[in-house]
């Protein structure tokens with residue numbers, strides 16, 4: 095069975111613009127604020143109907159045709175886009191849906207949600223905590239904990255539900271990140287606001303960044319891999335594709351709205367987590383969690 099697949103990236107970003115954007119990510123003389131301005135100039139020059147949404151550390155976002163388009167400003171931003179594309183399905187409905195991503199991560203298209211106001215941050219902390227509790231069972235969560243520093247990484251859907259709009263610092267815990275150095279078995283636990291981790295045995299406090307440093311970039315690269323395996327590979331903005339039920343599941347289950355390009359699929363979290371734990375510790379994940387209690 096075939097179907098028509100549309101691509102916002104293919105529609106608006108031609109090859110020339112793509113190469114200009116790549117150049118921006120490699121312009122060593124510029125900091126990321128300057129790069130962000132350079133990207134906006136390029137989009138304006140190409141007559142792309144965009145509205146600027148904001149700039150983060152490694153990426154900037156613009157609104158095009160009702161979708162948020164995240165453009166990497168450097169190599170880290172490219173990894174962030176790929177990581178979000180890889181994780182979006184497993185983290186539904188707690189994060190924005192990522193519909194498209196260029197294989198190298200330069201551009202990604204996501205669901206648009208309105209960014210938290212300070213009021214949202216104050217009023218919806220119980221919901222944030224619920225979501226973080228749920229997600230942190232399987233993932234290391236960073237940069238989305240409940241602090242005034244992070245609230246702009248959260249947003250509100252038109253349905254009124256909240257979700258994370260920047261979630262590139264959420265990692266599969268199969269990275270073995272959670273073990274304290276005091277005895278090599280104690281599993282770190284979050285504080286109430288999910289802003290840091292604490293060892294229940296020795297009490298040592300780990301800021302997220304310290305745990306994150308344990309992730310080797312080679313491991314990260316291996317994990318994300320070639321994202322072309324998890325979505326349609328489109329060369330035109332409107333193209334017939336052979337339907338892959340695996341890629342369809344996520345779109346149908348979660349949202350009836352018409353969608354763009356690719357998305358990902360990986361329902362094997364539990365399975366791979368167990369494989370990992372068995373390999374590392376000779377115990378299943380559940381057994382390990384029990385031991386920690």
Ligand SMILES: [Zn+2]
Nearest residue numbers: 274276293296
């Ligand atoms: Zn410890």
